Structure formats: C-alpha cells, structure tokens
Amino acid sequence: MTDPQPLNPNWQHTLDLFLAFARNEKHYSDATVDAYQRHLATSAHYFSQFVNNWQAIEVENVKGLLAKLKSRDLSARTINLHLSCLRSFYKFLMKKGLAKSNPVELVKGPKYNKPLPKNLDVDQVSQLLEIVPEDTLAIRDKAMMELMYSSGLRLSELASLNLNDKQAIFNGLLTVTGKGSKDRVIPVGRKAIAAVKEWLKVRAEFANPDEIALFTSKQKRRLSIRQIRARMKKWGIEQGLSANVHPHKLRHSFASHILESSGDLRAVQELLGHSNLSTTQVYTHLDFQHLAKVYDNTHPRAKKK
Known part of the structure; x- marks a missing residue:
C-alpha cells in the first residue's frame, strides 16, 4: 500500500479542506497535520480502488482498509491511528455538510494494551x-x-x-x-x-x-x-x-x-x-x-x- 501517485482531485480537494481546518482553526502542530496527511492519503489510495470519492465510502470499505493494514503486519496501535484519523476527518465532513453518512462511526479497531507512562519515583x-x-x-x-x-x-x-x-x-x-x-x-x-x-x-x-x-x-x-x-x-x-x-x-x-x-x-x-x-x-x-x-x-x- 505504497502511495507513489498523487491523489485524484476528487480526493485531494476534500482532504485539503480538512488539513486547512486542522492547521488554521484547530491550530494543530505541523507534525500532527503531516500525520493526518500521510494516513488519510494512504486510506484514499486504498478506497479509490473501489469508489470515486470520500462521500461514496461505506462501512465495508473501511473494514477492508483495516484488513489490508493488518495484512502488512502493522501494529494494532498503528492501525488504530489510521482509524482515528478517519474518525476526525469524517467528523469534519459531517459538520461541514460534505458527507451524508459516517462510515467510520461503528467500526472498531483492533484491541491493544496502551503502555503506561514511565515515571521516576x-x-x-x-x-x-x-x-x-x-x-x-x-x-x-x-x-x-x-x-x-x-x-x-x-x-x-x-x-x-x-x-x-x-x-x-x-x-x-x-x-x-x-x-x-x-x-x-x-x-x-x-x-x-x-x-x-x-x-x-x-x-x-x-x-x-x-x-x-x-x-x-x-x-x-x-x-x-x-x-x-x-x-x-x-x-x-x-x-x-x-x-x-x-x-x-x-x-x-x-x-x-x-x-x-x-x-x-x-x-x-x-x-x-x-x-x-x-x-x-x-x-x-x-x-x-x-x-x-x-x-x-x-x-x-x-x-x-
């Protein structure tokens, strides 16, 4: 699931709107915005094999993405990070009236144990x-x-x-x-x-x-x-x-x-x-x-x- 090709404008334009929102309204750091860009671009390249734009994605497409990520032996934490990015993205689309439904809402990621933060006594x-x-x-x-x-x-x-x-x-x-x-x-x-x-x-x-x-x-x-x-x-x-x-x-x-x-x-x-x-x-x-x-x-x- 490498992403060598630029995204089709159908996908990139909507993604750019979200990234501008994250940067200018949410004031996320450059590192956070870059992470959203990478993870959502990876998702878009996968989805584009089956549908034409973000608005056409269904629950089964999201589940397929998670299965594909799992097949690459990615950790549960990384897979959940992809899913978290999609959740934030579709929350934005719904709020702005750019999507009629949220295909990520009911999809659960793989379970994993969050490591407790280490501290000094x-x-x-x-x-x-x-x-x-x-x-x-x-x-x-x-x-x-x-x-x-x-x-x-x-x-x-x-x-x-x-x-x-x-x-x-x-x-x-x-x-x-x-x-x-x-x-x-x-x-x-x-x-x-x-x-x-x-x-x-x-x-x-x-x-x-x-x-x-x-x-x-x-x-x-x-x-x-x-x-x-x-x-x-x-x-x-x-x-x-x-x-x-x-x-x-x-x-x-x-x-x-x-x-x-x-x-x-x-x-x-x-x-x-x-x-x-x-x-x-x-x-x-x-x-x-x-x-x-x-x-x-x-x-x-x-x-x-």
Whole structure:
C-alpha cells in the first residue's frame, strides 16, 4: 500500500479542506497535520480502488482498509491511528455538510494494551536533581529540569520559554501555550525559581545580547528540543539512574506525584493542559500501582516475608 501517485482531485480537494481546518482553526502542530496527511492519503489510495470519492465510502470499505493494514503486519496501535484519523476527518465532513453518512462511526479497531507512562519515583527525581553545579552548563541544565518537574511542562513548552517569562517564573505563576495554542497558568516551585535565578546570573556567557530565548546553547542561540533531550539523558547517566531519563518522564513524574499526594485528577488535568479527562486518567493506573505497593509493604496480612 505504497502511495507513489498523487491523489485524484476528487480526493485531494476534500482532504485539503480538512488539513486547512486542522492547521488554521484547530491550530494543530505541523507534525500532527503531516500525520493526518500521510494516513488519510494512504486510506484514499486504498478506497479509490473501489469508489470515486470520500462521500461514496461505506462501512465495508473501511473494514477492508483495516484488513489490508493488518495484512502488512502493522501494529494494532498503528492501525488504530489510521482509524482515528478517519474518525476526525469524517467528523469534519459531517459538520461541514460534505458527507451524508459516517462510515467510520461503528467500526472498531483492533484491541491493544496502551503502555503506561514511565515515571521516576520521588527518590529518583531527588537523585537526578542533586546536581553539583560545577560549570555553567550544569547550572543551566539543573534549571531546566527543576522547572520541568516543578510545573509539568511539555518539552516544546520548556524550549519555547523566553527571557521575558522570568518575572512570571519569579512570581510563581507561569503562563505557557500548549497544544492547540491553548494557554494555561501553572505554578512554579521555590526550588525551580532558585535554579532559574542561578542560571540567569551566568546566562550572558551563552547568549547574544539580542537573544530572547531563556535557555541557550554554546552557540548562543535557543536550545533545540533535540539538545534538551540529549542533556537530560546525559544527566540521568551521570547521576547514576538506571532508568533512561527524558523530558517526558519528568512531566509524567510531576503528574504522578501530584496525584499520589492529592488524589485530585481534575487538578492534574488542568496542570498538564489535557483537553479531555480521559487523557489524564492513565495516571489513575499509576496511582493504583503506588497504592498497591504501599498496601503490600504495610498491611499485616499482605507483608511479604
């Protein structure tokens, strides 16, 4: 099911309308729009063997697509991603009056177990952040990791912080723009504030006078997402953690530790910037694992000899 040929205009025009909607009205990232383009183009090439346009597709065509994807030994997760793209696409078509029926509505994808997000426990986070700031890079990296763990930032949100965000950080309430260009206000803890202040004392060594980025590199420009990942991985190794440390793991750890202490799932949803509570509910599984561990270690009838 390779897609070497361009789509027939009957298919491409409708797809272009959806992609423009995703980009301009939903404010999806370029990566998300590209993923929609790829998956829906693959679907269109398959469907075009049987019907002339998106409006003519029926339930059996969708089931045939899933069977074809399965025959390519694609994972259940990838197949469900194709189906999810089609669901969003037909929801758009129905809303705009560009389709009379939704052939995807009653089609179920293959079952698969969603992997739980990995997180560090409190002791591991403390071990990671107990960095002795012997040089400027260490001071910068400690500030980044303290801020990410303190506030549950996404990697993109951390990388896009600017120097003019410093006062908000010092005040303990930072506004960031997350997915879908949605703003949210998040608290900043005292240790993160202190770490950022230490970084700002030496930032001039790594920034040109007109550089607006908060976190900068040896090249005196904004740190890239790739560079931040590499630095956190390095510190995970140097601090003796067996687990692979990456930015998203700090965000997961933030959410898990807040939930363990508060039990307030909706507060965690707001702090993470999740649109749907169902996205946040994965952390209830992590919280249950924590409670089960406490039970096993403390209940008189559950203690292991």
